Amino acid sequence: GIPPEAQADTIVVRWNDVAALERAMALHGRETACVVTEGVMSNMGVIPPKPGYLLRMQELCQEYGALFYLDETVTGFRLAAGGCAELYGLSPDIVTYGKALGGGLPMAMIGGRAEVMAGLEWGKVLHFGTHNAGRLALHVTKTMLETMLADNQAGFRRIKNLGKAMADEVRKVAKHSNRHKIVVQGVNSMFQIFFTDLEEVTDYRDFCGHVDRAKFRDFALRLMDKGIYMNPSAxxxxxxxxxxxxxxxxxxxxAMTQVLEEMP
Known part of the structure; x- marks a missing residue:
């Protein structure tokens, strides 16, 4: 299990709140090993970072001597070829990838600056894994990268354009069905629909306090009846x-237009 010390040694800071992050770093920055964040919050729908938020986080890490760890497990090879690091102009000390990297197979990767990654050499820091460097997953990953990067990254341009077009079309539908109070948030190929009274969902508290998850589930299940699959979890x-x-x-x-008209 996870020892209680792991929680005791972790400081949780409200996301998208620069002032809260600055206060936390002022109090604990000199003893902080690393600051860990997603580039886009991806387990509460899709919550983009506010302009300059991630760059300020990176600056604070550099100022206090902490490592900047960007978790791109969800966003990597989806939002751009270089993920959120490319999209927001970041240079993380450590970065992790997964999901899309394997093109459907279990695959994950750790990367970072040379001096940080040197810690894994010759067992300085233990990193065990039954499937480390598995040939099938590596071959599929190589094929995915070659496919998506071909023709000057045509694959990444396509999923970006399709994702943004889908989000824009859903916004048009929502505008005509405004009795449901819908907000659509997305970044390139990722998007989510929120049934909420807020104009924007910016963090965990917004999501928990103002997003109607039961209504979204009803919406998604009704879409399935019309042949459209959308994960029913908001x-x-x-x-x-x-x-x-x-x-x-x-x-x-x-299908969405029909469902919104049918919903109470």
């Missing part, structure tokens, strides 16, 4: 892929 999100098309967007929008 904590997750939807993603575009290279096999999606503009026709898929049109069919989804039609």
């Amino acid at each position: 904590t997750l999100h939807s993603l575009s892929s290279v096999v999606h098309s503009e026709a898929d967007i049109a069919a989804t929008v039609t």
Whole structure:
């Protein structure tokens, strides 16, 4: 299990709140090993960082001597070829990838600055794994990267354009069905629909206090009856892929329009 010391040694700071982060670093920065964050909050739908938030986090890490650890498990190879680091101009000390990296197979990766990664050499820091460097997963990963990076990253451009187009079309539908109070938030290929009285969901507290998860579940299940699959958990999100098309967007929008009219 997880020892209680792990929690005792962790300081949780409200996300997207620069002032709270600055206070925490002023109090604990000199004894902080690293600051860990996602580039886009991805387990509460899709919550983008406020402008400059991640860059300020990186600056504070440099100022206090803490490592800046960017968790790109969800966002890596989805939002851009270089993930959130590319999208927001970041240079993390440590970065982790997973999910899309393996093209459907279990695959994860740790990267970082050379002097940080040197800690793994010759067992200085133990890193065991039954499937480390598994040949099948590595081959699929290589194929995914070659496919998505071909023609000057045409694959990444496609999923970005499809994702943004889908989010924009859903916003149009929501505007016509404003009795349901819908907010659509997305970053490139990722988006989520929130049933909420807020104009924007910016952190965990907003999500827990103001997002109607039961209504979203009802919405998603009704969509399934019309042949459109959307994960019924509001904590997750939807993603575009290279096999999606503009026709898929049109069919989804039609089904959503019907469902919103049918919902109480």
